[in-house]
Structure formats: structure tokens, C-alpha cells
Amino acid sequence: MKKALYYFNSKIFIYLIIIATALFAIIFTYFHNIRSDGYILGDWLINYQDGGFKRRGLSGSFFFLLQDLSGASLHYLVFGFQVIIIIFFFYYYFKLIRYKEATFLYLSLLLSSLGFVGLFNCVDYVGKKEFIVFFLFAYFVYQLDQNTLSRLKEYLICFGLFLAMFFHEVTLFFIPYFLIALYLKTKKIEYKRYFKYILAVFIPAIIIVLFGKEINEGRSLSILKDRGVILTKGIFFWHIDERQYIKDRICEYLLYVVSFGFSVFHLWFYLKYQKSRKILSIALVMAFLFSLPLFYLAIDWGRWMYIHMIFIIVLFALLLKDSESSLASEKLILDQKFWITFFIIIISLIYRVEMSGRGFTLEGFFYRTLIAPFELLNKMI
Numbered sequence: 001m002k003k004a005l006y007y008f009n010s011k012i013f014i015y016l017i018i019i020a021t022a023l024f025a026i027i028f029t030y031f032h033n034i035r036s037d038g039y040i041l042g043d044w045l046i047n048y049q050d051g052g053f054k055r056r057g058l059s060g061s062f063f064f065l066l067q068d069l070s071g072a073s074l075h076y077l078v079f080g081f082q083v084i085i086i087i088f089f090f091y092y093y094f095k096l097i098r099y100k101e102a103t104f105l106y107l108s109l110l111l112s113s114l115g116f117v118g119l120f121n122c123v124d125y126v127g128k129k130e131f132i133v134f135f136l137f138a139y140f141v142y143q144l145d146q147n148t149l150s151r152l153k154e155y156l157i158c159f160g161l162f163l164a165m166f167f168h169e170v171t172l173f174f175i176p177y178f179l180i181a182l183y184l185k186t187k188k189i190e191y192k193r194y195f196k197y198i199l200a201v202f203i204p205a206i207i208i209v210l211f212g213k214e215i216n217e218g219r220s221l222s223i224l225k226d227r228g229v230i231l232t233k234g235i236f237f238w239h240i241d242e243r244q245y246i247k248d249r250i251c252e253y254l255l256y257v258v259s260f261g262f263s264v265f266h267l268w269f270y271l272k273y274q275k276s277r278k279i280l281s282i283a284l285v286m287a288f289l290f291s292l293p294l295f296y297l298a299i300d301w302g303r304w305m306y307i308h309m310i311f312i313i314v315l316f317a318l319l320l321k322d323s324e325s326s327l328a329s330e331k332l333i334l335d336q337k338f339w340i341t342f343f344i345i346i347i348s349l350i351y352r353v354e355m356s357g358r359g360f361t362l363e364g365f366f367y368r369t370l371i372a373p374f375e376l377l378n379k380m381i
Helices: 002-007 010-034 057-070 074-098 104-110 117-121 130-145 151-167 169-174 176-186 191-211 220-226 242-248 250-254 256-271 277-290 292-297 301-317 336-350 365-380
Strands: none
Touching: 010 074, 010 104, 010 117, 057 074, 057 151, 074 130, 074 301, 104 256, 104 301, 104 336, 117 365, 130 151, 130 169, 130 176, 130 301, 151 169, 151 191, 169 191, 169 292, 169 301, 176 191, 176 277, 176 301, 242 250, 250 256, 256 277, 256 301, 256 336, 277 292, 277 301, 292 301, 336 365
16 A cells, blocks of 8 residues: 555646546536526526616626627527636646645545535536636636736736626625735735725625616516527526525535534644644635625525635645646655545545535435446336
8 A cells, every 4th residue: 555655646636636527517517508507507697688787697698799799599608608717717727736746635625525526516516607706716826826916917807806796796705715815925914905806896796786686677588588598497586585495494404514514624634734824724714704694695505615615725726835847746655644634535525515405415426426327227227
């Protein structure tokens, strides 16, 4: 086993995970779109044509304009944009870690049930608008890491965040990660610099709150039908009291405490081997507290936890050691750190966090790849 560990390369596994996750996200995004999924495709088609200005409406009006100019199907226009965003995110994440020394502990973050593996565990995570913010953050952290974040690029990122707010207001609740990344790189607090990023998301938030109308003002479904998209479920049909929904399923939602607790332990163990871990721990706690309104206002608790972990994975890449080799990886030894990390990975692959409800199940990656296919085959036979 010692010989096997000597030749084990965490970086190669990370590359494989990046490729597999990107392909998986693109393939299942296509299936969601072609079947007119009302929660994924439908969310991209919220528009201003139905009643005027509203939250998330910029995307639908943008694709309507593209359709009017090109005559192409909305399904394929939306999918093309999703593919571009997904590829850009994974491309800049790849560039970020390419000349870093990978560690087994860092690999464990990607294999977390809330990390990249979360996409495999819950295909409804794919194709959603948070990939816009994932891309912006990966690009931002890469520029920071390379010391190439010019003033122009910084303003372009702020403008990207400003626009992203009109695609999905979730952008607001994860802006602290941009500030944390800046601090980790500069090692100093720059209030004026932070103010740009805060304004970029708070100005749109105020505009949306003051002037935004309902997502469906009564004509959205007929407008989409005329444009070749027929939805039978999804965001345009959503008329549920989300807080009451959570109360009615409180036992399922309490299971999120289990998955959240395990993730906290995972991050605590990771930070144990990092410099400035006290400051970073406080910053991450503050970032999570800033997102708490999401957990109160919306039922997708698993989704919010998943978004946090993706931001953390990209953020922590900034802390990895630089290397001249694209295959640089720490040599593993059979010590306590290895065995605890190994245990964390195994547990992560066993359990699953669903997007809304059932916050902890034993239907994770192992179940979905080793057991579920045989159960399906047995039913077919």
C-alpha cells in the first residue's frame, strides 16, 4: 500500500473529476432543456415581456431577442449559453489549479457530497444560473492568483456581477467570497476596493425590491408557447408558501443538520493544516451567516450548501502551493492525516444531499453508480 500511495497523484484525479463533471453537467443540461424542464429551462426564460421589469427577467428577454434575430429554437439558444458558461467556469478553474501542488486533502473537497460530486448525486443542480457566478469567481480568483487583476478587469468583473443580479438574485448572497479572496491575496483590508463589489450587487438588489414585479404576470406561458416552449411545471407554476413547506417537512429538513455538520467537520479538518486558519474560519462563518436569508426565504437548502462548497473549493485553490509542474502532487504517507482524509472521502461518497427536502440520505455516489443500475436492470429483467 505504501508503494501504491507513493505513485498516487491527486492532481491527475482532479483533472479527471473536472472533465467528468463538465461533461456530466453539459449532457444533463441538454436533457433538461430538450424536455422543457420548467425549473431549469423555465428559469432562464423569465422575461420582461410579461408585465415589465422583474427579478431574473433579463435572461428571458435576452434570449427572445436572440430568437428574433436568428430564428433559432429557445431550447438551443439557452443550451448554447449554458454550455459557454459551464465551459468557462471549468476552464478557469483548471487554469487556476494547473500549476498548483495538489493535496489529498484538497481532492477530498471535490469529492464532497456538496462538491463536484454533488452534481452526480443530484442532476437538478446542472444548468442553473449560479454557473454565471461560478465562472465570474473562478476568473476573478485566477486573475488574483496570477497577479493580473488590472483595474479594467476588476471593473469588468463588477459589471458582470451587476448583470448577474438581473439573471438571478442569488448572486447577492455569495458576494462575501469575492471579498475573502481579495483579503487572502493582499493580506490587508481594502474598504474602498470592497465597496465596488458590494455596490455591484446591492444597487440591482434595491432596484429589484422597489420595482420588480411577479415572475409570472399572467402571460408568460402563452408568450413561451408562441415561441415554441411548452411548460407544464416549474417556476411559472410556483405558488407555494415556502416557509410553510419547510414546516410541513420539518423532519426531512432537520436532516440537513447532519450533512451540514459533516461538512463543517470536513472544512475544520482542512483548515487545521492552513495558515491564518483563525481569520479564514471567521470569514467563512460570516459568509455563511450572510447567506442565511436564503435558507429562510427558499426551500432549496441543499442547493445553497452546494453553492457554498463550490465557492470554497475555488477559493481554497488560491492557498495551494505554486509549482512549475502541471502534475505536481504531494507524496502520501500513512499517517493520521491520511486516514482521516480517507474516511472523509468514503463518507462523502456514501451520502447524498438533495436540493429541497431529504437533507441526508444514504443514496450517494456509491449507491447511484454501484447499486441503482443493478436495481434498474433487475426490474427490467
